[in-house]
Amino acid sequence: MHDRKMILSGLLIFLGIITVPIWYSLSFGNNREMPELKLPATARACVAPISYMKTSHMKLLAEWRDQAVRSGNRTFTAYNGRTYAISLTATCLQECHDDKEAFCDRCHAYNGVKSPNCWDCHIDPKQATKLPRQGAATQTGASNDLR
Amino acid sequence: MIFDRKTFLRISGLSLAAVAAGRAAGASDETSLNEGTPLADSPAVQRLAMVIDTKKCLEKEECDLCVKACHRSHNVPAIDDRRHEVKWIWKEPFKEAFISEQSEFANATFQEKPFVVFCNHCDRPPCVRVCPTKATWKREDGIVMMDWHRCIGCRYCMAACPYGSRSFNWVDPRPYIKSLDPEFPTRTKGVVEKCTFCPERLAKGKLPACVEACTPKAMAFGDLEDPHSQVREWLHSRFAIRRKAELGTSPEVYYII
Amino acid sequence: MFMFEKALAGSRRYWGWIFVLLAVIAAGFVCYLRQLSFGLGITGMGRDVSWGLYIAQFTFLVGVAASAVMVVLPYYLYDYAVFSKITILGEFLTISAVAMCVLFIFVDMGQPTRIMNVLLYPTPVSMMFWDMIALSGYLVLNIVITLVTLSAERKSVAPPAWIKPIILVSIPWAISIHTVTAFLYNGLPGRSFWLTALLAPRFLASAFAAGPALLILLCMIMRKLTSFDAGREPIQKLALIVMCALGAHLFFVLMEIFTVFYSGIPEQMQHFRYLFWGLDGHAALVPWTWLSAGSALVALGLLIWPRTRKDEKILAVICVLVCLSLWIDKGIDLIVGGFVPSPLGVITEYAPTLPEVAITLGIWAFGFLSLTVFYKITLSVRATLDG
Numbered sequence: 001m002h003d004r005k006m007i008l009s010g011l012l013i014f015l016g017i018i019t020v021p022i023w024y025s026l027s028f029g030n031n032r033e034m035p036e037l038k039l040p041a042t043a044r045a046c047v048a049p050i051s052y053m054k055t056s057h058m059k060l061l062a063e064w065r066d067q068a069v070r071s072g073n074r075t076f077t078a079y080n081g082r083t084y085a086i087s088l089t090a091t092c093l094q095e096c097h098d099d100k101e102a103f104c105d106r107c108h109a110y111n112g113v114k115s116p117n118c119w120d121c122h123i124d125p126k127q128a129t130k131l132p133r134q135g136a137a138t139q140t141g142a143s144n145d146l147r
Numbered sequence: 148m149i150f151d152r153k154t155f156l157r158i159s160g161l162s163l164a165a166v167a168a169g170r171a172a173g174a175s176d177e178t179s180l181n182e183g184t185p186l187a188d189s190p191a192v193q194r195l196a197m198v199i200d201t202k203k204c205l206e207k208e209e210c211d212l213c214v215k216a217c218h219r220s221h222n223v224p225a226i227d228d229r230r231h232e233v234k235w236i237w238k239e240p241f242k243e244a245f246i247s248e249q250s251e252f253a254n255a256t257f258q259e260k261p262f263v264v265f266c267n268h269c270d271r272p273p274c275v276r277v278c279p280t281k282a283t284w285k286r287e288d289g290i291v292m293m294d295w296h297r298c299i300g301c302r303y304c305m306a307a308c309p310y311g312s313r314s315f316n317w318v319d320p321r322p323y324i325k326s327l328d329p330e331f332p333t334r335t336k337g338v339v340e341k342c343t344f345c346p347e348r349l350a351k352g353k354l355p356a357c358v359e360a361c362t363p364k365a366m367a368f369g370d371l372e373d374p375h376s377q378v379r380e381w382l383h384s385r386f387a388i389r390r391k392a393e394l395g396t397s398p399e400v401y402y403i404i
Numbered sequence: 405m406f407m408f409e410k411a412l413a414g415s416r417r418y419w420g421w422i423f424v425l426l427a428v429i430a431a432g433f434v435c436y437l438r439q440l441s442f443g444l445g446i447t448g449m450g451r452d453v454s455w456g457l458y459i460a461q462f463t464f465l466v467g468v469a470a471s472a473v474m475v476v477l478p479y480y481l482y483d484y485a486v487f488s489k490i491t492i493l494g495e496f497l498t499i500s501a502v503a504m505c506v507l508f509i510f511v512d513m514g515q516p517t518r519i520m521n522v523l524l525y526p527t528p529v530s531m532m533f534w535d536m537i538a539l540s541g542y543l544v545l546n547i548v549i550t551l552v553t554l555s556a557e558r559k560s561v562a563p564p565a566w567i568k569p570i571i572l573v574s575i576p577w578a579i580s581i582h583t584v585t586a587f588l589y590n591g592l593p594g595r596s597f598w599l600t601a602l603l604a605p606r607f608l609a610s611a612f613a614a615g616p617a618l619l620i621l622l623c624m625i626m627r628k629l630t631s632f633d634a635g636r637e638p639i640q641k642l643a644l645i646v647m648c649a650l651g652a653h654l655f656f657v658l659m660e661i662f663t664v665f666y667s668g669i670p671e672q673m674q675h676f677r678y679l680f681w682g683l684d685g686h687a688a689l690v691p692w693t694w695l696s697a698g699s700a701l702v703a704l705g706l707l708i709w710p711r712t713r714k715d716e717k718i719l720a721v722i723c724v725l726v727c728l729s730l731w732i733d734k735g736i737d738l739i740v741g742g743f744v745p746s747p748l749g750v751i752t753e754y755a756p757t758l759p760e761v762a763i764t765l766g767i768w769a770f771g772f773l774s775l776t777v778f779y780k781i782t783l784s785v786r787a788t789l790d791g
Contacts, residue, residue: 230450300514309594
């Protein structure tokens with residue numbers, strides 16, 4: 001090999017660049033710690049085992065979506081026998097996780113999960129209360145800030 | 148066998164095709180379980196329909212309680228631009244709602260009178276036939292339902308509907324919703340929407356929002372297969388017409404005269 | 405394998421053309437990003453006219469794509485050697501046209517990220533499902549055919565035997581892609597303008613006129629700008645095909661007009677009235693319709709008369725008239741005319757907006773870019789063989 005020096009140094013530089021995420025955070029520290037998630041205030045039991053929810057809540061939500069919309073089954077019987085209404089806003093957000101921002105959004109933002117576009121349509125109850133009710137005087141005039 | 152580039156490409160191509168075929172077969176299995184299963188929460192029903200008593204409805208021509216109730220409870224946006232408007236239920240003059248009944252003298256007094264119109268939940272819906280993703284389908288209870296998670300916004304169903312019942316979200320609807328009801332989601336831009344006979348209310352044993360809101364009780368909703376239902380009674384009592392019945396869509400919204 | 409490097413060596417004029425096309429594509433792309441964020445409301449479409457310029461272009465281009473069969477069938481099925489040099493040009497035109505079709509459908513969708521739903525949840529009863537299958541299949545077919553035949557030509561060998569059945573399959577497939585596109589329209593009970601058994605034959609006839617006309621123009625342009633000369637005979641034969649197809653198309657249109665106006669059903673007449681004379685003061689498409697009709701009649705007359713058909717300068721004008729006429733007829737008149745008046749008898753006129761036109765031009769530019777690259781590769785391969 002005539003270009004041994006060039007090839008080896010090129011390889012070393014490439015390896016250095018590609019492993020940046022590892023040695024950079026090891027040596028310079030990482031300010032991004034796991035965020036503190038605000039757990040539900042009153043609800044104690046989950047619709048599924050917590051370990052399952054941590055890994056697969058998106059699968060559960062997808063199944064709920066198909067059950068409610070496509071099959072017309074709007075009641076879910078949990079593993080502990082309790083029944084819940086299948087509803088992202090009414091059950092997930094109103095009955096259990098009362099603070100979407102401090103629970104759902106914090107973890108999603110930390111993990112860089114951009115995809116849940118559920119909120120393009122489904123409503124965060126906290127957002128809904130900020131809006132002028134029908135007939136009431138509009139003090140905030142915030143009808144354009146529905147997001 | 149010489150393992151050259153050609154062989155490599157051939158084997159990779161075949162493997163990819165096999166994986167894709169396996170995935171596709173698996174995906175279609177998933178959906179067949181979900182579609183068409185009977186409703187869990189409602190009693191066994193077979194043919195939901197609506198009957199409108201036009202005499203009662205026309206007593207107060209400016210009344211729009213049904214429209215307000217539906218659009219409020221479903222977060223339907225109020226868009227001024229006629230091109231972009233979204234409406235699930237509205238009032239249309241007779242000469243347009245019943246265009247195939249045009250006549251210079253036979254129904255001269257009726258021509259401009261407002262008739263409430265919405266999706267007819269046809270028995271043989273052309274919109275369901277054309278939807279490429281089954282984002283709209285006919286349930287076993289007769290409702291022509293919509294899945295806004297699946298709709299790709301191709302608007303083929305809008306071209307197919309002979310009644311103009313469907314609206315598309317040309318823009319983001321949220322800024323145009325006067326009051327947001329958290330009990331029902333909004334839709335997002337890029338999907339088609341229409342009246343769905345309120346299955347979320349039916350699941351709780353309630354009547355559709357428009358029927359409940361109608362103070363003169365000009366709307367009846369029920370199962371045509373039940374001979375004692377209100378819809379059958381009303382249809383038995385007076386002459387009824389349907390919109391564009393000659394097209395073979397078999398609309399399930401009847402107007403008794 | 406794809407010989408793209410041949411498209412990178414060109415004159416200043418060639419690169420100037422490429423950069424103009426890239427600029428138009430970039431402008432269209434920027435407008436599309438705006439459309440993605442604002443919604444399809446940025447176009448001129450609306451609740452009553454829910455399909456517009458995008459679907460109109462798609463319909464026209466599916467016809468152009470299918471028209472390659474007019475050179476493939478005689479050459480491969482009947483060994484008609486006259487078309488030997490231009491068959492591959494027709495096939496490349498098909499690939500560009502199908503690519504544009506796919507792009508036009510994509511930009512017309514409200515939720516383009518969900519496009520895989522059509523394949524994940526197949527719905528055989530829907531014509532749009534079959535359209536997607538037919539178009540994608542035809543694209544793959546033609547890519548394989550052009551790749552294999554051009555590679556063989558470069559190596560100065562005959563193409564492998566297995567390509568022949570594939571080419572033969574592409575012949576009925578071409579007919580099917582345009583038939584299924586017609587089925588999109590003529591199976592809808594509520595749209596009386598499209599509810600005619602004659603729609604698929606009309607589509608095929610106009611396709612077999614517009615496609616070869618476009619091919620003639622492309623051959624003439626290449627004769628002027630490059631060293632490639634298709635020769636007099638192929639162009640004259642293509643002109644005959646254009647003449648027959650255009651004649652058939654005009655006959656079909658006259659048949660429709662007779663059926664609609666002699667039977668006198670108001671709902672059916674209204675669409676024709678709107679297009680030809682306007683309705684209730686709404687007459688936006690009337691000049692377009694008469695331009696289309698007039699161009700077609702003039703073109704047909706000049707094609708039938710041998711003196712004008714054989715004069716290549718006049719033939720160029722004829723082909724431009726044919727393309728213009730059929731682009732208006734199939735693109736604008738057919739789609740918009742189907743929606744006006746609405747099934748409720750209401751008239752809502754349609755006019756595309758500037759972003760909509762920019763996106764449309766961007767996709768056309770992409771089509772011309774791909775066509776330029778394909779033809780450059782072909783001509784380079786042939787130049788190397790000759791020289």
